[in-house]
Amino acid sequence: MCGGEHDKEVMRFSTAAELVHTMALIHDDIIDKGELRHNKLCFHAFAKQIYGNEAPAAHLGSAQAILA
Numbered sequence: 001m002c003g004g005e006h007d008k009e010v011m012r013f014s015t016a017a018e019l020v021h022t023m024a025l026i027h028d029d030i031i032d033k034g035e036l037r038h039n040k041l042c043f044h045a046f047a048k049q050i051y052g053n054e055a056p057a058a059h060l061g062s063a064q065a066i067l068a
Contacts, residue, residue, distance in 0.1 A: 025037065026042075026043050026044070026065050026066075026068060029042040029043065029044060029045075029065070030044055030062050030065055030066070035048070042065075043061075043064070043065040043068060044058075044061035044062045044064065044065035045061060046061060046064075047060040047061030047064060048061055
């Protein structure tokens with residue numbers, strides 16, 4: 001990445017950090033009940049868009065996001 005000799009280790013660490021960051025954003029959107037991030041639907045909001053605003057759809061969206 002910066003001319004070092006440990007590219008494989010750097011890539012593994014960077015990938016892990018990105019996965020944790022993505023998980024934190026999904027979790028934050030669920031907790032805040034946010035539906036948009038950067039003017040795009042959040043992960044858990046897709047189910048509400050597909051199934052409507054009934055409680056089961058909201059629960060399904062949150063469940064899918066948590067599993068992701």
